[in-house]
Amino acid sequence: MKTSHSERIARALDTFRIELPSWGFSNTGTRFGKYLQPAAALTIDEKFSDARQVHQLTGACPTLALHVLWDLPSGIGDVDRIASLAASRQVEPGSINPNLFEDQAYKFGSFGNPDERVRARALEHARDSVAIARRLRSRDVVLWFADGSNYPGTANIRQRKRWFEENLAVLHSDLQGGERLLVEYKPFEPAFYHTDIADWGMALAFARAAGPRARVLVDTGHHYQSQNIEQIVSWLLSEGMLGGFHFNDRRYADDDLTLGSIDPYQVFRIFHEILFFEWESGRRADIAYMIDQSHNLKGKIEAMIQTVGYAQELYAKAALVDYEALASAQAGCRLVEAESVLRDAFATDVRPIIQDWRRTNRLPVDPLDAFRQSGYLERITAERGGRTSAASSYA
Ligand code: AFD
Numbered sequence: 131m132k133t134s135h136s137e138r139i140a141r142a143l144d145t146f147r148i149e150l151p152s153w154g155f156s157n158t159g160t161r162f163g164k165y166l167q168p169a170a171a172l173t174i175d176e177k178f179s180d181a182r183q184v185h186q187l188t189g190a191c192p193t194l195a196l197h198v199l200w201d202l203p204s205g206i207g208d209v210d211r212i213a214s215l216a217a218s219r220q221v222e223p224g225s226i227n228p229n230l231f232e233d234q235a236y237k238f239g240s241f242g243n244p245d246e247r248v249r250a251r252a253l254e255h256a257r258d259s260v261a262i263a264r265r266l267r268s269r270d271v272v273l274w275f276a277d278g279s280n281y282p283g284t285a286n287i288r289q290r291k292r293w294f295e296e297n298l299a300v301l302h303s304d305l306q307g308g309e310r311l312l313v314e315y316k317p318f319e320p321a322f323y324h325t326d327i328a329d330w331g332m333a334l335a336f337a338r339a340a341g342p343r344a345r346v347l348v349d350t351g352h353h354y355q356s357q358n359i360e361q362i363v364s365w366l367l368s369e370g371m372l373g374g375f376h377f378n379d380r381r382y383a384d385d386d387l388t389l390g391s392i393d394p395y396q397v398f399r400i401f402h403e404i405l406f407f408e409w410e411s412g413r414r415a416d417i418a419y420m421i422d423q424s425h426n427l428k429g430k431i432e433a434m435i436q437t438v439g440y441a442q443e444l445y446a447k448a449a450l451v452d453y454e455a456l457a458s459a460q461a462g463c464r465l466v467e468a469e470s471v472l473r474d475a476f477a478t479d480v481r482p483i484i485q486d487w488r489r490t491n492r493l494p495v496d497p498l499d500a501f502r503q504s505g506y507l508e509r510i511t512a513e514r515g516g517r518t519s520a521a522s523s524y525a
């Protein structure tokens with residue numbers, strides 16, 4: 131007997147978790163400047179507090195990704211304070227993100243820098259990040275590198291690849307138990323001629339070379355416009371090398387727009403490939419779903435609640451795909467029928483069922499409205515609003 135839409139969506143949402151980024155709650159901007167928001171978080175405690183709001187209203191965000199230096203300026207020395215803040219705010223520390231791109235020393239790269247002292251310094255920072263993750267009981271260290279070059283002929287690409295392999299192997303040897311390195315790729319920005327980890331193939335090769343606890347992280351904004359991201363996801367699933375996602379959306383490049391705001395069908399197809407893999411393989415894919423957005427114009431907390439709501443909606447739609455019908459139509463090359471199986475699921479208005487799921491789980495039926503009614507924004511605006519804009523947005 132087929133399970134009802136309500137049952138399928140409840141089963142999907144009961145286990146769907148998506149991590150919030152600490153940098154999504156603080157003032158950030160573009161290279162053309164930033165518009166400061168009086169309610170934006172300046173301290174890590176405020177970031178945990180704001181993340182707690184999103185988790186309480188959506189039920190899907192128990193962890194907060196942390197950026198070393200921005201959230202842990204003293205590195206391992208901040209761990210005890212972070213751990214107690216997390217406990218008091220009832221939000222767990224999530225993935226640990228080293229900062230291998232801001233210091234002046236990294237002008238010509240971090241792991242790929244021709245100066246071995248800089249490569250050693252970058253490795254030490256990354257090893258500290260693994261130690262921080264262990265102390266905070268975080269499973270994942272997410273490695274994103276800005277490394278690359280801006281002009282042809284200025285970098286030995288193969289030599290830089292070797293330097294990356296050396297450091298990644300040493301870093302991987304520090305890992306214990308279930309700890310993982312998630313290697314993130316990005317085709318360009320801030321480097322505009324070559325980026326050392328530019329695509330999923332390079333990330334896969336580096337992860338494989340590093341060792342069995344390394345995986346690939348797919349940031350949905352880090353692809354050329356025409357790339358078929360769900361095909362990359364399907365390949366990485368098949369290779370057992372998909373570690374997780376940084377979700378956002380884009381119109382042109384790495385725009386960090388709200389997940390699903392430009393191309394919701396693409397996010398649906400990504401979720402579908404994962405759930406289709408789980409149906410076929412009979413096991414859960416061990417994937418870290420994370421948001422990587424930092425809104426310059428939208429209200430920080432509203433934007434995160436909206437993002438999580440979109441993610442739950444698209445994941446719920448993907449959970450409605452009739453896999454038996456799809457597999458049969460694919461096997462028989464009944465193309466329109468196969469495509470219609472996906473389109474029917476995507477076209478289903480899952481919002482009433484999600485509202486029922488929220489009622490059942492004692493969550494607000496409309497989390498955005500509940501946030502607006504809560505007075506939290508007014509309260510933190512009053513508390514935070516008077517501070518100088520000079521205060522670091524990375525505190
Ligand atoms: C920027 C980078 C990358 C990284 C994130 C957090 O493009 O996505 O994961 O910052 O450090 O968005």
Ligand code: MN
Pocket residue numbers: 274314349376422
């Ligand atoms: Mn990212």
Ligand code: MN
Pocket residue numbers: 349351352384422
């Ligand atoms: Mn990015």
